[in-house]
Amino acid sequence: MILVERNTPGFQINRMKASGFRSASGGELVFEDCRVPVENMIGEEGMGFKYIMQSLNGGRITHSAGSVGRARAAYEAALAYAKERTQFGQPIGKFQAIAFKLARLATDIEAARALLYKVAWLYDRGERVAKEASMTKLFSSEVAIRAAEESMRIHAGAGYLAESNVHRHFRDNILSHATEGTTEIQLHNICRELGL
Numbered sequence: 001m002i003l004v005e006r007n008t009p010g011f012q013i014n015r016m017k018a019s020g021f022r023s024a025s026g027g028e029l030v031f032e033d034c035r036v037p038v039e040n041m042i043g044e045e046g047m048g049f050k051y052i053m054q055s056l057n058g059g060r061i062t063h064s065a066g067s068v069g070r071a072r073a074a075y076e077a078a079l080a081y082a083k084e085r086t087q088f089g090q091p092i093g094k095f096q097a098i099a100f101k102l103a104r105l106a107t108d109i110e111a112a113r114a115l116l117y118k119v120a121w122l123y124d125r126g127e128r129v130a131k132e133a134s135m136t137k138l139f140s141s142e143v144a145i146r147a148a149e150e151s152m153r154i155h156a157g158a159g160y161l162a163e164s165n166v167h168r169h170f171r172d173n174i175l176s177h178a179t180e181g182t183t184e185i186q187l188h189n190i191c192r193e194l195g196l
Contacts, residue, residue, distance in 0.1 A: 001048040003040040010034030060137035063180040067140035071147040074169040078151035112140040131193035138186035141176035148173035
């Protein structure tokens with residue numbers, strides 16, 4: 001691994017604007033004839049890929065925690081709206097179609113949180129968690145996206161407004177499938193760890 005200083009000739013950051021996670025900046029790193037002194041090497045030569053791969057388990061656990069939190073925020077917005085929005089003389093949360101959506105989300109979020117806590121506990125104990133880290137990342141990402149989608153459905157047109165918090169949850173949560181390895185990568189990792 002090599003540390004490249006921001007002002008190194010040949011190194012450039014091209015800022016990119018994403019549709020979600022607007023509080024974080026992202027971009028493309030360009031290295032064109034970029035020369036770096038040997039003392040900027042981190043760790044052993046030839047081990048960079050291994051170092052990065054080793055960091056993925058912790059990153060997947062951290063990502064899972066963020067997904068659980070974002071799922072909870074989308075769910076809480078939907079729950080509050082279902083209690084205050086009335087149709088046909090009663091809060092929409094009293095209708096079984098809406099109530100069942102909220103019950104499933106509450107269950108999924110608790111399951112995602114329990115899996116996350118177990119995997120984080122195993123990781124803190126120094127145990128090998130390649131399969132479990134992929135499982136928690138996969139499951140919590142799916143729960144976060146489902147929570148955002150259901151919250152938008154419950155809010156209906158009010159959730160589709162670009163300036164609404166519900167729309168922000170959707171924009172932010174949809175990225176959960178891609179970061180720290182795509183859903184397909186997590187499935188591949190789990191299959192490999194199962195010996196498939």
